Amino acid sequence: MLVDIWEGTDPRPEVERFCDMWGIKGPILLDETGEYARLLGVRGVPTNVVVDSDGIVRAFGAARLDELERAIDDVTGS
Amino acid sequence: METADPQFPVGAACRIDSRSPWRQIAEIPVALDPEGVAVDVARRRAFVACSRSDLVSVIDLESHEVIAEIATGSEPIDMILDEPSGRVITADAHSDQVSVIDAATLTLEAQVPVGLYPSGMTHNAAERRLYVGNSLGSTMSVLDLDTLETIATVEAEPGAGAIGVDPSRRLVVCVNFVAASANFFHADTHEQLARIDLGTGTCAIGIVPERGEAFIANSIAGTVSRVDLDSFEVVEEIRTGQAPVGLTVGPNHDRVYVTNRGAGTLSVLGVEDGVEWAQIPVGEGPGGVTVDPYDNRILVANAGSQTLSIVEDLLAAKPPAPVVEPVSPLIGQRLPEFALTDYWTGERRSSREWAEKKYILNFFASW
Numbered sequence: 001m002l003v004d005i006w007e008g009t010d011p012r013p014e015v016e017r018f019c020d021m022w023g024i025k026g027p028i029l030l031d032e033t034g035e036y037a038r039l040l041g042v043r044g045v046p047t048n049v050v051v052d053s054d055g056i057v058r059a060f061g062a063a064r065l066d067e068l069e070r071a072i073d074d075v076t077g078s
Numbered sequence: 079m080e081t082a083d084p085q086f087p088v089g090a091a092c093r094i095d096s097r098s099p100w101r102q103i104a105e106i107p108v109a110l111d112p113e114g115v116a117v118d119v120a121r122r123r124a125f126v127a128c129s130r131s132d133l134v135s136v137i138d139l140e141s142h143e144v145i146a147e148i149a150t151g152s153e154p155i156d157m158i159l160d161e162p163s164g165r166v167i168t169a170d171a172h173s174d175q176v177s178v179i180d181a182a183t184l185t186l187e188a189q190v191p192v193g194l195y196p197s198g199m200t201h202n203a204a205e206r207r208l209y210v211g212n213s214l215g216s217t218m219s220v221l222d223l224d225t226l227e228t229i230a231t232v233e234a235e236p237g238a239g240a241i242g243v244d245p246s247r248r249l250v251v252c253v254n255f256v257a258a259s260a261n262f263f264h265a266d267t268h269e270q271l272a273r274i275d276l277g278t279g280t281c282a283i284g285i286v287p288e289r290g291e292a293f294i295a296n297s298i299a300g301t302v303s304r305v306d307l308d309s310f311e312v313v314e315e316i317r318t319g320q321a322p323v324g325l326t327v328g329p330n331h332d333r334v335y336v337t338n339r340g341a342g343t344l345s346v347l348g349v350e351d352g353v354e355w356a357q358i359p360v361g362e363g364p365g366g367v368t369v370d371p372y373d374n375r376i377l378v379a380n381a382g383s384q385t386l387s388i389v390e391d392l393l394a395a396k397p398p399a400p401v402v403e404p405v406s407p408l409i410g411q412r413l414p415e416f417a418l419t420d421y422w423t424g425e426r427r428s429s430r431e432w433a434e435k436k437y438i439l440n441f442f443a444s445w
Contacts, residue, residue, distance in 0.1 A: 003418065006363060006382040006443045008110040008130060015421050018444035029418035029427060031441075036416050041406060042441050043342030044320060044363050044382065049439040051413050055429070060406035063320035063340035064300035065278075068438075075436050 001027035005037045005045070050075055099397060100358040103375060103388040104142045108135040111445045112379035112386060114157035115366040116166060118181050122372070125166050125181075126379055126386050127154040130445065134168060136184055137386060139370065146184045150177040156240075156366070158201045158208070160223055169196040169210055176210060178226065190226050192219040198239030198253075198281075205245065205265075211238040211252055218252045218261075220268065232268045234261050242283035242292055247307055253280045253294055260294060262310055272310035277301050282325035284334055286349055293334045293347070295322040302336060304352060316352045318345045319403065324367040328391075329374050335391075337364035337378055341403070344378055346391055354401045360387040363443065381445055413439075 002024070007014050011030050018024070031037050040049065040060075050059035050071040059071035072078075109128035112135070116125045124137040127150070134154065136146040151170030159166050159181060166179040170189075176196065178188040193212025201208045201223060208221040216238055220230040237256030243249070248265040258280050262272040277296025284293045285307070292305040295318070302322060304314040320340030327334055333355065336345040342364060343357040363382025370377060370388075378387040417428040 001437065001439060003439050003441045004421065004443065005441050007445075008384055011444075012421065014444040018442075027427075028421035029416075030421055031416075031418055036414075036418060037441055039414055040408060042362075044338065044340040045441055045443045046321060046340055047441040049408070049413065049441070051432075051437050051439070053434050053436050055412050055433065057406070057408040057411055057413050060408050061320055061340065061403075065298065067300075072438075 001029060003029045003031050003037070005031045005034050005042070007032075099356050099391070099393045101390040101392060102359070103390060104386075105361055105380075105383070106137055106142050106144065106386045106388070108137070108144060108379075108384060108386055109133055109147065110384055111381050112384060113155045113366050113381060113445075114168065115368050115377050115379045115386065116157050116159040117368060117370045117372075117377065118159055118166075119161075119370070119372050121181065123181075124370075124377055124386065125157060125159065125179075127157045127168050127366070128384075129153045129155050129171070132170075134166065134179065135386075139372075139388075142388070148179055148184055148186060150179075150186070151175050151189060155197045156199045158199055160201055160203055160208075162203055162206075163223060165223075167199070167201075167208065169199045171195045171197050171213070174212075176208075176221075188226060190221065190228075192221075192228070193217045193231060198241055200241045200243055202243050202245060202265075207243075207265075209241040209243065209250055209252075211241050211254075213237050213239050213255065216254075218250070218263070230268045232263060233270075235259050235273075237280075240282045242285045244285050244287045244292075244307055246287050247290070249307060251283060251285070251292055251307075253283050255279060255281050258296070260292075260305070262307075274305065274310055274312060276303050276312065277315070279321075281323050282336075284325045284327040286327055286331050288331065289349065291349075293325060293327070293349075295325045295336055297321050297323045297339065302334070302347060314352050316347055316354070318347065318354060319343045319357050324365045324378070326367050326369060329369055329371060333391075333393075335367055335369070335376055337367045339363050339365060339381070342380075342382070344376065344389065345401075346393060348396050351396060353396060355393055355396050356391075357401055357403070358389050358391065360389060361385045382443065
């Protein structure tokens, strides 16, 4: 799922514009203060956090497609 | 004085003995979503295009304070400073225009229409030319820097944005974010000489003319392409930090600075060896980058933290130790619980809803 951060203003119109532009329909959460991102140590966008079925973080960052694919393969066992 | 770290070359070629290959000078709050940055060397000022605030923040480089804000058109992204005319020019993406600011009086002088969604620009001061990449128009506008008249509108490709110029080869290079390509135009006739495919998310360019090379950042691919400007071929792909979006060539042309939007860092890439020498921490979500010719400090606009970082690169040469990207301490740990607002429904949703499921949290920003 997507987590929107660092808009610096009301995120809703910005997210709406973004979703329209890219045709996004999936779940989107708003981290309006960036507090959760800070807790996780997010320093940039995009940052992908891959979580397994035990709630354990298996990858963090993974902005490159090959890294993300590797992380997904790792967590799905494929 | 500290003992020099044997990991890093020091001595006559190094500016100071230090355990760290860089020094953080300042992080200055500016307005919303800073992107482009330029330096007025004579007046010791930096200009930062703050795209979500529709203005340019002006920073005194001695006191590191914001001394003025100048309204532009909607969503100024990239910018240049033309020393002969004393003008700062911004590419106002949502206004389909450029704004022209008098760098001495800090007042808006003119606004000139260009193509649709101008998002990148460069200039050739000696030949009095301004080049603007129009992302939605898939064109490149060529303007006279003195009269501000449009001389030509050249067909490029979707996502046309960043532009590089090599006057010695009579080349103008337009890189296209959406098409993931570059077009090479003759500087006099604007005829297309060649085109190449690049990595996904192509968005910044720097040229080292004496080597006949361009360095082009591919943000989604996470690489910088080294392109031969005589054969128009990609000769090397250099891996950088996460999501490289900004790029400038160092003053001695021995290194390239690349901002990594996904990592909050600035990569130092060796021009000759094509190796990442270091990653310098800057603010969150960095983008635009330039070097202050006065002291060679590097200025980075951070869209996430809404700041301008000023850092010094203290490396004399490639350090012996390779760059190792830090591993998050969260890996192998339980994800801290969250309770965040759902954009679609407005309801609070917690991590407990996803218990026993595999999922990815993708942190993003709309800018």
